[in-house]
Amino acid sequence: MGVYTDLREKLISDYATLSPQMQKAARHILDHPNDVALRSMRALARAANVPPSTVTRLMAAIGVDTWQQFRDSYQNRLLDLPASYAHRARELQNSEADIHRDAHLLQSIAAAEIANIGHAFAPEMCECMKDACEHIARARQVFVVGRGAAYPAAYQFAYAYRLFNENGVLVDGHAGAFGDQLRGIGPRDVLIAVGARPYIRDTVRAVAFARKQHCPVIAVCDSNVAPIAVDAVAKLVVSDRSPSFFQSFTTSVSVMQALVALLVARGGQKVLQRIAVAEEQLAAFDAYHEEAAPTRNSRS
Amino acid sequence: MGVYTDLREKLISDYATLSPQMQKAARHILDHPNDVALRSMRALARAANVPPSTVTRLMAAIGVDTWQQFRDSYQNRLLDLPASYAHRARELQNSEADIHRDAHLLQSIAAAEIANIGHAFAPEMCECMKDACEHIARARQVFVVGRGAAYPAAYQFAYAYRLFNENGVLVDGHAGAFGDQLRGIGPRDVLIAVGARPYIRDTVRAVAFARKQHCPVIAVCDSNVAPIAVDAVAKLVVSDRSPSFFQSFTTSVSVMQALVALLVARGGQKVLQRIAVAEEQLAAFDAYHEEAAPTRNSRS
DNA sequence: CCGGATTTGCAACGAATGTTTCAATTATGC
DNA sequence: GCATAATTGAAACATTCGTTGCAAATCCGG
Structure with missing residues (x-):
């Protein structure tokens, strides 16, 4: 259970033992939790018709050191975040440096990754993903481009997608054939572009080219105003925050997997059969080590 | 349409015409809308790395009188969100169960990914990662191998690693040169192998070869008894559970990033300098897209 | 009714807020 | 190439913030 819930229950359980003025404050907090998250303490006190000091005293009475802590819990509730992670993520924002000990660093990374994924699967993002799927499902050909650190995410999607659809093209610029692979791209296709700052020229140019051919673009990137996101038909903006020196592309990979x-899920039984066929082919090519079974997740 | 949406679209549409510093601020606002609602203007400016006055000027530029008004819109969005989602969810339940199922699937994926990462950064795993780092730091050459769906994780590590060390080799079997790339591998090197069920033959053979040459192996895999994990000097066993049809390699990517x-962190200042040099080289190669858009001339 | 303990509100504090002003710098047009 | 305009960051501004100290008010057992 979240910290918010704890605080709320503490307010309720201790309500009877509070002084009359504190009860007024507590009551207002219980009735208007959003005011705690969004308005200032003094504004809340005015609304509850008590002096500000009463609210401070109420904090002390329920065992909260500072109003800031109390407010943070209520803000996290509004964000619908797991409080513990959000709290740690915020700690990172403040500390910045002094992450020299390995254990600290790893814990910070974990917290950041979890927070990033949490944001990536927020309701509004889910809507965007579904939109993106619509476009992909309708497309004649599905191009995927991602360079540098974004390449894994692009590759990941292309690899999985090609197991059940033959119209997927990974634009990886092998042998310099960057333009070659985009030949024939048009309005009925779709280009999925993955990239974050610093944006790599090849990716930006691929997007620009696709746009010029009136091909819709799905952008998986770090900003709504990223050069690859302008004019995109679907923008999947993921956070790549990381306490390490490098940005994290974990979330991009995760989102690409989610698209697959x-x-x-949309393709149903037919897709599953195609995957089975593809895996048989791989097995026939002797791609798998002996003990192997299907690629899929069903563990025995 | 809410006021928030209007403001957001105004920011996006006017983005190109804003001054560089305002773009920085606008970008941060677009990418972190919750910060607007919950944090102070100065805190936002700090996060966006601009002076407070820039934010005020941005308000004037997009036709908003005061930061208070701007913030109110973002706060209202936060308050309206849950309601609108509840409404939409009900809508979907009545009409089509399909899309509702999509949302459920995505939430399950998110939960699984978060759980996987949580396990990957458990204390005992952190110990293993540190051990692995010791071996990598001591190694003459660092080979990385991962095929199929595991390739992204291997690539990710190799890409980042090569930014600050020249002794990294990505064994990707391009042009069939799988054996070539492992030539000369020996006891003083280290091989990082990534793979999960079904284990791909190439990876297993690369590990076997390395072992025969008495090269220590670090295995990133799904099981302690995976063929690539036997005799491994460090086993990083990650969970790849996913409600989707495919297994998830998100955690592998995350762990590889954590190793980097x-x-x-271990390399300290020297490593940071090397990274800076590497990025300068990339910039010299014209690899990056020009950021500071000089296209903001036409003032109307 | 009283005296000690608790509760309450006011005032003041330092810190932080949002905004404005103003030089210094940078870019731009002619 | 220079004059003009636009852009920028630091400093100062009046407010507002959360908190604390203290005196007045209130309560309550004797």
């Missing part, structure tokens, strides 16, 4: 999962 | 972060 949505497509598979 | 540890190595960077």
Whole structure:
């Protein structure tokens, strides 16, 4: 259970033992939790018709050191975040440096990754993913481009997608054939572009080219105003915050996987059969080590 | 349409015409809308790395009188969100169960990914990662191998690692040169192998070869008894559970990134300088897209 | 009714807020 | 190439913030 819930229950359980003025404050907090998150303490006190000091005293009475802590819990509730992670993520914002000990660093990374994924699967993002799927499902050909650190995410999608659809093209610029691979791209296709700051020229140019051919673009990136996101038909903006020196592309990979999962779910039985066929082919090519079974997740 | 939406679209549409510093601020606002609602203007400015006055000027530029008004819109969005989602969810339940199922699937994926990462950064795993780092830091050459769906994780590590060390080799079997790339591998090197069920033959054979040459192996895999994990000097066993049809390699990517972060932290200032040099080289190669848009001339 | 303990509100504090002003710098047009 | 305009960051501004100290008010057992 979240910290917010704890505080709320403490307010309720201790309500009877509080002084009359504190009860007025507590009552207002219980009735208007959003005011705690959004308005200032003094504003809350005015609304509850008590002096500010009463609210401070109420904090002390329920065992909270500072109003800031109290407010943070209520803000996290509004964000619908797991409080513990959000709290740690915020700690990172403040500390910045002094992460020299390995254990600290790793814990910070974990917290950041979890927070990033949490944001990536927020309701509004889910809507965007579904929109993106619509476009992909309708497309004649599905191009995927991602360079540098974003390449894994692009590759990941292309690899999985090609297991059940033959119209996927990974634009990886092998042998310099960057333009070659985009040949024939048009309005009925779709280009999925992955990239974050610093944006790599090849990716930006691929997007620009696709746009010029009136091909819709799905952008998986770090900003709504990223050069690859302008004019995109679907923007999947993921956070790549990381306490380490490098930005994290974990979330991009996760989102790309989620897109595949949505497509598979949408495709139904037919897609599953295609995947089975593809895996048989791989097995026939002797790609798998002996003990192997299907690629899929069903563990025995 | 809410006021928030209007403001957001105004920011996006006017983005190109804003001054560089205002773009920085606008970008941060677009990418972190919750910060607007919950944090102070100065805190936002700090996060965006601009002076407070820039934010005030941005308000004037987009036709908003005061920060208070701007913030109110973002706060209202936060308050309206839950309601609108509840409404939409009900809508979907009545009409089509399909889309509702999509949302459920995505939430399950998110939960699984978060759980996987949580396990990957458990204390005992952190110990293993530190051990792995010791071996990597001591190694003459660092080979990385991962095929199929595991390739992104391997690539990710190799890409980042090569930014600050020249002894990294990504064994990707391009042009069939799988054996070539492992030539000369020996006891003083280290091989990082990534793979999960079904284990791909190439990876297993690369590990076997390395072992025969008495090269220590670090295995990032899904099981302690995976063929690539036997005799491994460090086993990083990650969970790849996913409600989708495919297994998830998100955690592998995350762990590989964490290894890089540890190595960077261990390397200290010297490593940071090397990274800076590497990025300058990339910039010299014209690899990056020009950021500071000089296209903001036409003032109307 | 009283005296000690608790509760309450006011005032003041330092810190932080949002905004404005103003030089210094940078870019731009002619 | 220079004059003009636009952009920028630091400093100062009046407010507002959360908190604390203290005196007045209130309560309550004797």
